[in-house]
Amino acid sequence: MADLSRVRNIGISAHIDSGKTTLTERMLYYCGRIHKIRDVKGGDGGATMDHMELERERGITITSAATRVAWKNDDLKIPEHVVNIIDTPGHVDFTVEVERSLRVLDGAILVLCSVGGVQSQSLTVDRQMKRYGVPRIAFINKMDRTGANPDKVMQAMRDKLKANAVPLQIPIGAESNFKGIVDLIRMEAVYCSGDEGEVIERKEIPEELKAKAEAARQEMLESLSQFDDGLMEALLEEKEVPEADIHRIIRSATLAQQITPVLMGSAFKNKNVQQALDAVTRYLPCPTDVEVFANDNSKNAQPDEHGNPPRVKLTNDSKDPMVAMAFKTVVEAFGQLTYMRIYQGKIQKGQSYINARTGNSVRFGRLVRMHANDREDIDVGEAGDIIAVVGVDCASGDTFLGGGVEYSLENIFVADPVIRLSIEPAKRDDADKLGKALERFRREDPTFRVLTDEETNQTLIAGMGQLHLDVYVERIRREYKCETVIGEPRVSYKERPTKSLEFNHKRAKQSGGSGQYGHVVGKMEPLPEDSEHTFEFVNAITGGRIPREYIPACEQGFRDQMGKGPLGEYEVVGVKIILEDGSYHDVDSSDMAFKLCAQEAMRESILPKCGMALLEPIMKLEIETPEEFQGGVTGHISSKRGIVTSSEVNDGVCVILAEVPLAEMFDYANEIRSMTQGKGTFTMEFLCYRQAPKNIQEEVLERRRKEKAARK
Structure with missing residues (x-):
C-alpha cells in the first residue's frame, strides 16, 4: 500500500447531465487508466464507468462505479498519488448510491454546470456531503456552452448552498471562445492542446486579462486570509505571498470545510481536467486527515449517560485490528461482490473476519480491485483502501472486524420509499x-x-x-x-397523531394455568414534524412499578403497532411514548404479557383517540422550459396543489422550482411534453411528508375503503 499521505478516496457527484461521468472519463485517460476516451452518449459503447448496458443506452449513471488511478505532475512537483474514484448517479431516484459512497469517502468533487448552476440534485448532494462532513472542491463544467456564467454559478453556491466559494481560476474566453484558464496562484495562463487536450501549456496572461486577474487574485487571497493570520499580515504589509503558503492555507481551510475551492473547465472539450486532478492531490484529505469513530460494543465498555456505547477513534494503521465497512453489494452469477472501505488494519485473502451485525465468522476467499466492471485480483487490502470481496454474504452497512475487537460503524442513512x-x-x-x-x-x-x-x-x-x-x-x-x-x-401515505393523550391500559387474561397480566400507564405525545425519528420510547418508570426486565417487551409492543394506523392501515409515524407507571403480577406477568398489553394499548387506547391525520409525500420539482411556456407550466402546477418556490429566466430558458404532492405527478412526463411542445424537461425528488388537506384525506380513505370492500 502507498504512503497514506498520498492516497485520496474521492467521489464525483452532481446534478444529472452536469458532465461528471465525462469528467471521470477524462481523468481515467490522463492518468493512463484507459487509452481511448469514450463519450457518455457516443456511438462507441458509452463511458467506461457506465458499465451496465442500461446505463450506456440511457446515457445516465445508475449505480456507482469504482476505479483506482495514479496521478503525478512533475512540472508542479506533485509526487505520485493513488486516487480511488467513485462515479455516482446524478438522478435523484438513485440517491442512495451517492449516500453510501459519500459515507466511506474522504473528499469529493462537486460538478456544476456553467449554465444550470446549482440545480435540485446539487442541493441534495450538498446536503449529503454535509451529513458525512466530506470536504469538497467544485468544478464548474461545460464552460464552452452558450450562456456559461461561472460568476453566477459561484453566487448560487453562496446563496443556495451557503458555501464559501473561492475561485482559484478565471476563464480565458467564454462559451465557444473558451480557450483555457488563468491560474490565480501561479499567475499564469494555462491552455490544453493536442488531440485529446493532453499537452499543458503555461504562458503569460493575455494583456487584456491582466488587470482582471490581479483583482481576482487579490480577492482570493483576502478570502483565504480569514483563516490564516500570517497571510493577513502579509497582505497588510503588501508582502509577496509564497505559492507553497497559498496551497497550504487552501488545503487547511478545505479540510476544515471553511471554503470550497472552485475550478472551471470543459471536460467534453478536454480543457482543464488535469488541473482538477492537481487540486484533488493538493487540497482534498488523505485517510489520516479524517477522524473516523466506531462504537465499542465490548462487555467492559462503559456506556455514556444516554446508554450509548463509547466511541473509539480508529487509527488508519495497518498493524492494528481490522475494521472495515461493506458499503455496497452486487449479486452476480458467481456470488455476491461486496465493496469495502478499510479504516484500520488489513484484509488478507483467505483469512476470516467477524460480521459485527450477525456475529458470524466469514472467510474472505477472493479480494479484487475494481475498475468499473473489470477486476484485478489482489492478496491484501490495507487501511485507507477501497477494495471488493467476492463471495461474502452480507448487507450494505455491515461492519467487519478482525483481531478480537467488538466495534461497529455508524450505518448509512436510507430514505423511505415513496x-x-x-x-x-x-x-x-x-x-x-x-x-x-x-x-x-x-x-x-x-x-x-x-x-x-x-x-x-x-x-x-x-x-x-x-x-x-x-x-x-x-x-x-x-x-x-x-x-x-x-x-x-x-x-x-402515512398517518401521524396530532394531539397528546394519557393512557391507562390493563390486560388480565386467565384461561387455566398461568395467566397473562400486564398494566401500562403513561402518555403519548406527537413528535415534532421535523424529527428524524418515527417512534421514540421513554422509560419514566420509578420504584419498580414494572420490573426492568419487562421494559424492552413494553417498548416492542408499542413499536409493533406502528405498521398499521386506524385511518387506512398506513404506517404510523411521529409517536413518542412515555411509560410512567403500571403494575405486574408475580406469577402471571411475563415478557409476552407486557408485549401484548402494550400492543392492545396502542391499538385500542392510543391511536384511535389521538386525532390521526393522513400524511402524503411532497416532491421537489425542477422544470426547464422555454420562456414562452412559463405561464402555462406554473398555472398547471397550481392546479396540482403545487407551490412554485422560485422561477428565473436565463437566455430564454425558464427554470421553475416547485413543491407538488406525488399523487398529482404520475403522468407528468406526458403532460409537460404536451404543454411545451416536447421542449420542457423536469426532475423530481422526494422532499418531505406533509398533512394532506381534509378533502384529499377523505378521498384517499374512501378509495381505500372501496378497495377493501371489493376484495371481500
Missing part, C-alpha cells in the same frame, strides 16, 4: 425468476423494498420514484429474461 406498485410474472412459469431477481435487487439497494399486500397477497415493489422502479423492471426483463405485469403506481 412510491410502490404491484408486480407479477407475465407467465406463471417465470415466478421463480422474478423471485430471484427481486431478492437480488432488494439486497443490493436499501431503498428498493419488496412487500406483500396482506389483503390481495400481491407482491409490491417500492422505491424512490418512477424511474427507480422502471429501471428495475427493465433489468428483470433483460437480466432474467422475465416479462412482468405491472400495476398502477401507488402513493405511500
Whole structure:
C-alpha cells in the first residue's frame, strides 16, 4: 500500500447531465487508466464507468462505479498519488448510491454546470456531503456552452448552498471562445492542446486579462486570509505571498470545510481536467486527515449517560485490528461482490473476519480491485483502501472486524420509499425468476423494498420514484429474461397523531394455568414534524412499578403497532411514548404479557383517540422550459396543489422550482411534453411528508375503503 499521505478516496457527484461521468472519463485517460476516451452518449459503447448496458443506452449513471488511478505532475512537483474514484448517479431516484459512497469517502468533487448552476440534485448532494462532513472542491463544467456564467454559478453556491466559494481560476474566453484558464496562484495562463487536450501549456496572461486577474487574485487571497493570520499580515504589509503558503492555507481551510475551492473547465472539450486532478492531490484529505469513530460494543465498555456505547477513534494503521465497512453489494452469477472501505488494519485473502451485525465468522476467499466492471485480483487490502470481496454474504452497512475487537460503524442513512406498485410474472412459469431477481435487487439497494399486500397477497415493489422502479423492471426483463405485469403506481401515505393523550391500559387474561397480566400507564405525545425519528420510547418508570426486565417487551409492543394506523392501515409515524407507571403480577406477568398489553394499548387506547391525520409525500420539482411556456407550466402546477418556490429566466430558458404532492405527478412526463411542445424537461425528488388537506384525506380513505370492500 502507498504512503497514506498520498492516497485520496474521492467521489464525483452532481446534478444529472452536469458532465461528471465525462469528467471521470477524462481523468481515467490522463492518468493512463484507459487509452481511448469514450463519450457518455457516443456511438462507441458509452463511458467506461457506465458499465451496465442500461446505463450506456440511457446515457445516465445508475449505480456507482469504482476505479483506482495514479496521478503525478512533475512540472508542479506533485509526487505520485493513488486516487480511488467513485462515479455516482446524478438522478435523484438513485440517491442512495451517492449516500453510501459519500459515507466511506474522504473528499469529493462537486460538478456544476456553467449554465444550470446549482440545480435540485446539487442541493441534495450538498446536503449529503454535509451529513458525512466530506470536504469538497467544485468544478464548474461545460464552460464552452452558450450562456456559461461561472460568476453566477459561484453566487448560487453562496446563496443556495451557503458555501464559501473561492475561485482559484478565471476563464480565458467564454462559451465557444473558451480557450483555457488563468491560474490565480501561479499567475499564469494555462491552455490544453493536442488531440485529446493532453499537452499543458503555461504562458503569460493575455494583456487584456491582466488587470482582471490581479483583482481576482487579490480577492482570493483576502478570502483565504480569514483563516490564516500570517497571510493577513502579509497582505497588510503588501508582502509577496509564497505559492507553497497559498496551497497550504487552501488545503487547511478545505479540510476544515471553511471554503470550497472552485475550478472551471470543459471536460467534453478536454480543457482543464488535469488541473482538477492537481487540486484533488493538493487540497482534498488523505485517510489520516479524517477522524473516523466506531462504537465499542465490548462487555467492559462503559456506556455514556444516554446508554450509548463509547466511541473509539480508529487509527488508519495497518498493524492494528481490522475494521472495515461493506458499503455496497452486487449479486452476480458467481456470488455476491461486496465493496469495502478499510479504516484500520488489513484484509488478507483467505483469512476470516467477524460480521459485527450477525456475529458470524466469514472467510474472505477472493479480494479484487475494481475498475468499473473489470477486476484485478489482489492478496491484501490495507487501511485507507477501497477494495471488493467476492463471495461474502452480507448487507450494505455491515461492519467487519478482525483481531478480537467488538466495534461497529455508524450505518448509512436510507430514505423511505415513496412510491410502490404491484408486480407479477407475465407467465406463471417465470415466478421463480422474478423471485430471484427481486431478492437480488432488494439486497443490493436499501431503498428498493419488496412487500406483500396482506389483503390481495400481491407482491409490491417500492422505491424512490418512477424511474427507480422502471429501471428495475427493465433489468428483470433483460437480466432474467422475465416479462412482468405491472400495476398502477401507488402513493405511500402515512398517518401521524396530532394531539397528546394519557393512557391507562390493563390486560388480565386467565384461561387455566398461568395467566397473562400486564398494566401500562403513561402518555403519548406527537413528535415534532421535523424529527428524524418515527417512534421514540421513554422509560419514566420509578420504584419498580414494572420490573426492568419487562421494559424492552413494553417498548416492542408499542413499536409493533406502528405498521398499521386506524385511518387506512398506513404506517404510523411521529409517536413518542412515555411509560410512567403500571403494575405486574408475580406469577402471571411475563415478557409476552407486557408485549401484548402494550400492543392492545396502542391499538385500542392510543391511536384511535389521538386525532390521526393522513400524511402524503411532497416532491421537489425542477422544470426547464422555454420562456414562452412559463405561464402555462406554473398555472398547471397550481392546479396540482403545487407551490412554485422560485422561477428565473436565463437566455430564454425558464427554470421553475416547485413543491407538488406525488399523487398529482404520475403522468407528468406526458403532460409537460404536451404543454411545451416536447421542449420542457423536469426532475423530481422526494422532499418531505406533509398533512394532506381534509378533502384529499377523505378521498384517499374512501378509495381505500372501496378497495377493501371489493376484495371481500
